[in-house]
Amino acid sequence: MSNLMSNYSPLDVTFAKGRGCWLTDTSGKRYFDALSGVGVVNLGHCHPKITQSIIEQSQELLHTSNWYRIGHQEELAVRLCKLANMDKVFFSNSGAEANEAAIKIARLFARQKGIDIPVILTAKESFHGRTMATLSATGSSKVQAGFSPLMSEFIHVDFDDVDAINQYSDNKNIVAVMLEPIQGEAGVIIPQQDYLNEVKAVCEKNDWLFILDEVQSGMGRSGKLFAHQYNDLTPDVLCLAKGLGNGVPIGACLAKGRAAEMLIAGTHGSTFGGNPLVCKVALSVLDVFEEDAILENVNAMSDYINNQLKKNLEDCSAVTQIRVKGLMIGIGLDENIIDCTQLLQKALEDELLINITGNSIRLLPPLIITQQEVDILIKKIIKLINA
Numbered sequence: 468m469s470n471l472m473s474n475y476s477p478l479d480v481t482f483a484k485g486r487g488c489w490l491t492d493t494s495g496k497r498y499f500d501a502l503s504g505v506g507v508v509n510l511g512h513c514h515p516k517i518t519q520s521i522i523e524q525s526q527e528l529l530h531t532s533n534w535y536r537i538g539h540q541e542e543l544a545v546r547l548c549k550l551a552n553m554d555k556v557f558f559s560n561s562g563a564e565a566n567e568a569a570i571k572i573a574r575l576f577a578r579q580k581g582i583d584i585p586v587i588l589t590a591k592e593s594f595h596g597r598t599m600a601t602l603s604a605t606g607s608s609k610v611q612a613g614f615s616p617l618m619s620e621f622i623h624v625d626f627d628d629v630d631a632i633n634q635y636s637d638n639k640n641i642v643a644v645m646l647e648p649i650q651g652e653a654g655v656i657i658p659q660q661d662y663l664n665e666v667k668a669v670c671e672k673n674d675w676l677f678i679l680d681e682v683q684s685g686m687g688r689s690g691k692l693f694a695h696q697y698n699d700l701t702p703d704v705l706c707l708a709k710g711l712g713n714g715v716p717i718g719a720c721l722a723k724g725r726a727a728e729m730l731i732a733g734t735h736g737s738t739f740g741g742n743p744l745v746c747k748v749a750l751s752v753l754d755v756f757e758e759d760a761i762l763e764n765v766n767a768m769s770d771y772i773n774n775q776l777k778k779n780l781e782d783c784s785a786v787t788q789i790r791v792k793g794l795m796i797g798i799g800l801d802e803n804i805i806d807c808t809q810l811l812q813k814a815l816e817d818e819l820l821i822n823i824t825g826n827s828i829r830l831l832p833p834l835i836i837t838q839q840e841v842d843i844l845i846k847k848i849i850k851l852i853n854a
């Protein structure tokens with residue numbers, strides 16, 4: 468009998484130690500972590516520079532609250548704004564909270580425009596978090612089940628279809644479009660190259676905010692620091708979390724221009740948000756990206772994985788599609804041929820950690836993965852699918 472609430476159904480394994488792409492369980496068995504704690508430990512488990520940063524900062528100062536200035540927070544804001552071409556940042560503790568801040572910004576933007584019932588367009592199959600606002604924004608009835616009344620001011624449109632957004636141009640209540648540049652929880656759904664540019668153009672035409680949720684696709688995961696940088700555009704609001712802290716809880720809502728001026732004193736806050744520890748660690752994460760040429764590795768390993776998967780699995784009847792962008796990898800499976808419900812456990816028995824979402828295998832391996840480790844991963848995936 469566990470005293471934990473039953474909202475998770477964890478696999479029956481407990482990890483004691485992690486290094487790079489590898490986790491060791493309490494019995495000493497080693498596993499290849501192809502999920503990185505759901506896209507969080509992008510620099511690998513216990514990266515020495517991150518561990519050092521945690522040690523050093525914990526000896527100086529952990530927390531003071533946002534009632535006082537926080538040097539590391541100010542420094543992190545400068546660096547993130549420069550990297551993302553944004554103006555201002557609000558720091559939260561999670562992805563959902565970063566998105567909550569974005570939704571509140573859209574609400575305040577609506578007030579300025581005199582809109583009483585502001586509506587945000589989001590995508591079907593999207594995932595934006597588990598708070599009431601973000602689960603309402605999420606385009607999944609499974610995530611929403613049991614939690615009505617939802618916030619009704621979200622309209623879910625088809626992803627990767629600009630016409631589905633454009634058709635709301637006459638609706639005076641729309642204030643923003645909120646999208647993931649690559650849908651992660653849906654199984655790594657990559658839109659056509661021009662989609663984000665076309666949506667941005669519709670937002671500009673209608674004076675809507677363009678909010679990008681890069682909680683999963685950001686921080687190098689896609690092969691660019693931010694996935695929207697594959698397009699020549701800057702969003703009005705950009706949400707980050709997961710890999711920003713490599714395991715310490717930090718989220719960030721970045722905004723540009725008018726959107727950056729919406730949150731004024733007293734309108735939003737978080738006790739823990741952006742404390743000295745998490746900001747120092749996030750600064751170290753950015754240092755590692757520069758010092759260790761992380762993006763170069765992501766792109767090299769992405770090409771290699773893509774080729775290997777296609778070479779070995781394209782002719783496999785159980786595989787319907789192989790989707791790769793950076794180190795976001797989705798392998799679509801034919802459920803008539805393969806029982807997806809068994810795959811997590813089977814992978815675990817082969818000392819491999821993956822995710823199954825719908826009828827896809829999702830892989831988010833650490834961005835520091837080596838070619839030898841890719842070979843191990845590919846071998847295990849082929850074995851899993853052919854078993």
Ligand SMILES: Cc1ncc(COP(=O)(O)O)c(C=O)c1O
Nearest residue numbers: 561562563594595596651682683
């Ligand atoms: C795109 C996206 N947005 C938001 C979230 C929610 O983040 P968190 O679980 O940190 O609240 C996730 C988590 O998987 C995500 O993938």
